[in-house]
Amino acid sequence: MKKILLLGSGELGKEFVIAAKRLGQYVIAVDRYEGAPAMQVADEFEVIDMLDGDALDKIVAKHQPNLIVPEIEAIRTERFYDYEAQGIQVVPSAKAANFTMNRKAIRDLAAQDLKVLTAKYRYATSEAELKAAVAEVGLPCVCKPLMSSSGKGQSVIKSESDITASWNFAVAGSRGDIVEVIVEEFIDFKYEITLLTVTQQQGETLFCAPIGHVQERGDYQQSWQPCPMKPELLEKAKVMAAKVTEALGGAGIFGVEFFIGDNDVWFSELSPRPHDTGMVTLAQTQNLNQFDLHARAILGLPIAHIEQLRSGASSVLLARDEGDVPEFLGINEALKNERTSVYVFGKPTKRPYRRMGVVLVYDEIDTDIQRVVAKAKSIAETIKVL
Secondary structure, three states, X not given: OOEEEEEOOOHHXXXXXXXXXXXXXXXXXXXXXXXXXXXXXXOEEEEOOOOOXXXXXXXXXXXXXXXXXXXXXXXXXXXXXXXXXXXXXXXXXXXXXXXXXXXXXXXXXXXXXXXXXXXXXXXXXXXXXXHHHHHHHOOOEEEEEOOOOOOOOOXXXXXXXXXXXXXXHHHHHOOOOOOOEEEEEOOOOOEEEEEEEEEOOOOOOEEOXXXXXXXXXXXXXXXXXXXXXXXXXXXXXXXXXHHXXXXXXXXXXXXXXXXXXXXXXXXEXXXXXXOHHHHHHHHOOEOOOHHHHHHHHHHOOOOOOOXXXXXXXXXXXXXXXXXXXXXXXXXXXXXXXXXXXXXXXXXXXXXXXXXXXXXXXXXXXXXXXXXXXXXXXXXXXXXXXX
């Protein structure tokens, strides 16, 4: 048994804890508020501001974990190098966690060091710099905080009149204490995918079937697997994902995002952990879901293969207002649908557009995937968060 310090205790962390507990591990869940989803299934929990480096040091010294597993971006990740030097395994590695928690580091690594195809981009630390960056990149363009999660603070700038609003939205949506944005050219892509990429301590890098997804307000709403795409484009994505994850090092699952065009693949972003769009793997689409894969990889356990068993889709359940002790209306009727599951995350409070749960639907592997997506979306719309 190993002791795991989980930094961030949302719904992704909750499913990871369940996977780790099935393998006999001991988990301490950490977040900035009590009652977070992963805390409800962990062995112990701590409440701290993970951007406070001293508080983070104290928690690490107190628990002396074997592994540190980050689940969110808002962490003082530069401290990870010290923990790694102390002999603690940082997942996937201190470099990977530190680079990917900040869009600047990972984008420069991909575009400049590894020469991976990305959108044209610039950085800005003020509204004036943003205006200059937009002039260089061109309109329309996309503005994102350097540090955020699930698309928070992301917007499209269509004209100069949008710049002020986009700057304010990005700063408001930023996680952590970095006030800086990345401005990207608007690529004429056909769709986006997440390619879950598993690096192992011993063994080859493995890939899950591509996951397609729809975003609104910069946050995923539906995801599906497999996402139909040309084999040659999928192979390009795999080569790029392998190149970036190898440069970052370590073992674990990475959510690597790509824009897909008619004949091109652009690297977009990378998360060094299970991905929100990968919730679809809980719909029994694979022999091992993304959380089981992550747990095995970081513990050095073998993963013989990843097999796509079924088609599947996820559709999120969103809160519409603020409140405490949320209740769900319609789950009973929703579960009367065949091949359907409803996962409630257990978040103690709600706010507009906060993800509170997810509907999961699966079908035969050769089923029209958009039919599966439509079914999941339709069922999710019948469930209300009160």
